[in-house]
Amino acid sequence: MTSNVIQNLSFAELQGLVADLGQPKFRAKQLYQWLYKHHAADYDAMTNLPTALRESLAETWPYRAARIEETQVSADGTRKYLVAFSDGVVVETVAIPSDDEKRLTVCVSTQAGCAMGCVFCATGLAGLARNLAAGEIVEQVLLAQADCGRRVSNVVFMGQGEPFLNFDSVLKALRILNDPDAVGIGARAMTVSTCGIISGIEALANVPEQFGLAVSLHAADQKIRDSLMPKVRHQKLTDLKTALAAYQKKTNRRVTLEYIMIHEVNDSPEDLAELVAFTRGLLCHVNLIPVNAVPDSAFQPSPKDTFARWEKTLREAGVETTVRESRGQDIAGACGQLKNTRAAR
Incomplete structure (x- = not known):
């Protein structure tokens, strides 16, 4: 755009x-x-x-509306859209209804592709095409809302791309989505997820609106995290924790730490102890997420008893913890699976 x-x-x-x-x-x-x-x-x-x-x-002033090029519907009700923009660039957007149908969460993309290269994520396989404009981010929500026939209650900036590498457009989109004269979604009902771009965390801390922050942690051991997320290896975990503590001091808001559980990669007892240590002193919520299938990846999710043990240990340490239910796996619409794929004909 x-x-x-x-x-x-x-x-x-x-x-x-x-x-x-x-x-x-x-x-x-x-x-x-x-x-x-x-x-x-x-x-x-x-x-x-x-x-x-x-x-x-x-x-x-050209009126170049985005359009849904393709819709895939999961057995669990999740809807994945291939959204096309006027220049032919496409991204994927996911609409996730709650089981009680009281909430409709839309997961938006902020970039076409991604440059972060996380080894468990399909989005980065094709690299980065371009940043999305604020209007292109907002239109993903509006298109999903129209297709689902009801209001969107929550928005998560967890689709394709690293939001903090497109900060100005993301903030502009957040404010349009939040404005009662526009889309009218509450600030606390929108969450921005980052790989840990410290400059972006610092910038969000200076925003007066109470938008949520989630951080893709995935390992509290520096070497393991560097191997899983090579493009952020220059940002040390000690510096990340310092930035999160400063964010919380300034905003008084809780941070969500996302942790993808990969069998025999980042799910050992030592990994758990390091995660508990990382959370110490932070007001945070830990989301434990089973790794999802990605082409050409041999990663497998941790066993259920490992998830149960981690959740129990974290809760005993005073850390609010949930195990995220993966939605839309059968249409490659779950965490780490977005890569602009069309349904098989």
């Missing part, structure tokens, strides 16, 4: 645009709500805008 596409503008930017076109101020809010609250298909759908304004906008 190029910078002069209308779907990439914040309310403040739309106010400036409307003023430049000689229109009254209230037109900016009308336009903003058509874009993000009503998700208009095109300018013609914006029926309360004057025809002359719509024609002027169409001439200078």
Whole structure:
């Protein structure tokens, strides 16, 4: 999405645009709500805008809506979308309904591809194509909401890409999604997940909104973590913990630590002891996640009794812990499986 596409503008930017076109101020809010609250298909759908304004906008501000190119539905109700943008770039987005249907969580991508190269994740296999614009991130939520026929309650920035390597677009998208005049999702109902980009953690700490933070830890041993996540090996675990402690001191918010459990790789008693030590002094929630199948990977999830032992030990250490249920595995829509694949015909 190029910078002069209308779907990439914040309310403040739309106010400036409307003023430049000689229109009254209230037109900016009308336009903003058509874009993000009503998700208009095109300018013609914006029926309360004057025809002359719509024609002027169409001439200078292309209306390039994203579209769902393909939908796959899991046996558990999870829906995975192949979302296509105007330049032909595609990403995957996942909609996850809760079992009681009270919540609908959308997992959005922030980059087309990923440069982080985590060895258990399919997204990085093809590398990074480009960053997504804020509007492209927001449209993933709007498309999923329309397809599911009900409001999205939660958004997790856990799809393709490293959000903190596209921080400006991610923050802009978060604020549009949070705005009651746009999508209206609560700040605490949105979580940004990072591989541990310390500069991004520091930047998020300075944001006044209470957006959530999750960190892909996956090992509390430096050598093991470096082997699993080679592109962040320059960021030491001691520095990461210091950054998280500073984040919590400034925000008073809990951090989620994500830990993918891989049999005989990072699930030994020593690994558990190191994780307990890492959490000491942090207000955190640990998510234990079974590694999911990825092409050309021999990784296997840890046995169930290992998960039970880890959960018990962490809870006894005073750490709130859950074992995440993998959703959408049968459509390659679970953690680490997103790679822009089309369904077999």
